């Protein structure tokens with residue numbers, strides 16, 4: 331590992347998402363999202379009773395939360411917009427009060443010299459659009475384009491880095507194939523359709539941005555590098571299937587205008603023949619790509635697992651969400667991206683870990699040594715990739731706050747700032763104190 335170093339203007343920040351932190355999901359005329367429905371349905375929600383009704387109460391605490399971001403020294407803050415706050419029915423009438431919250435958030439960030447990075451879609455589709463088929467409806471691309479236009483026209487200039495979608499793979503795999511996430515479908519024929527329409531929506535939003543925007547726009551994908559358990563041909567094929575399904579299924583169309591060949595084998599009769607025009611729509615020039623990295627997967631051929639590709643547990647530290655701590659995977663995937671797709675600017679738009687933290691701070695402190703260790707190793711991994719010529723421009727720690735970890739509820743704490751959900755008290759953990767030093771010294775403290 332070479333000495334840790336970062337470019338002088340490296341953008342150090344933190345990330346959150348609307349439904350995970352805001353609370354007040356129906357306030358001021360907002361329309362419900364599919365996550366409002368899903369989290370209130372005990373048949374669907376794994377952590378029954380955990381909803382986004384309050385979360386971190388950020389909707390009511392925004393100003394003090396931004397002041398806390400400033401105190402931590404953040405240079406940037408990646409947030410998402412709840413589509414249904416701005417367009418309660420998903421299309422049509424704009425809810426001025428809902429849009430005003432995001433204008434206040436952006437203005438407050440700028441007043442504190444914190445750059446806003448805005449994600450348009452972080453999983454919380456308006457329920458009214460789900461009633462019209464959601465991402466299964468081909469009209470969803472235009473619904474999203476219209477919503478994006480509203481946001482661009484309201485905030486572009488104050489927001490200079492836009493993200494269309496957060497992790498289309500998770501939306502598709504979790505929401506349409508395995509049912510663990512909203513809207514909770516379990517249908518192999520639906521998954522490719524939802525996935526393709528998500529990517530069409532991404533393409534349309536970028537086209538709209540090129541009409542009305544003046545700054546930068548990108549896509550955020552989760553990448554989980556896949557490593558064969560052995561050098562056998564069967565494990566190599568299983569690894570290629572897993573990589574195609576999770577990683578290349580989204581970057582190849584966005585960057586190359588093609589789907590990986592393995593997808594036809596994986597989905598079989600459930601894989602449609604896509605119109606060529608769609609592939610041209612999806613492949614839009616991007617100003618950056620955001621990479622969400624948490625862990626890797628070691629793969630072996632195993633017919634008892636989807637894709638005939640099963641995970642092989644390693645002799646390593648694992649997080650509360652069952653993810654191996656493997657910082658080398660971040661370096662490897664960044665070099666892989668550059669080699670496969672070229673020298674596009676990249677941001678680490680999410681990286682972090684859930685380890686056990688107590689529900690309450692003790693003596694005003696929360697000691698999280700495992701997270702401190704995780705973060706130090708992953709900062710170094712980013713530095714190693716930069717040293718190998720990868721154009722990484724910034725890092726957004728996941729997450730600023732402990733928050734609603736989707737269907738897992740509040741039990742999985744990813745925050746560098748502890749939240750006591752009984753009192754809403756915020757307490758910077760030791761990891762936040764480390765991060766402040768890393769930001770202040772641009773990594774020299776590592």
Ligand SMILES: CO[C@H](O)c1c[n+]2c([nH]1)[C@H](O)[C@@H](O)[C@H](O)[C@H]2CO
Pocket residue numbers: 347350496497500552553622623624680728735736744
């Ligand atoms: C498969 O893991 C993904 O990379 C991933 C991990 N995470 C995510 N995506 C989401 O973008 C966040 O909303 C989650 O809270 C966060 C932690 O689970």
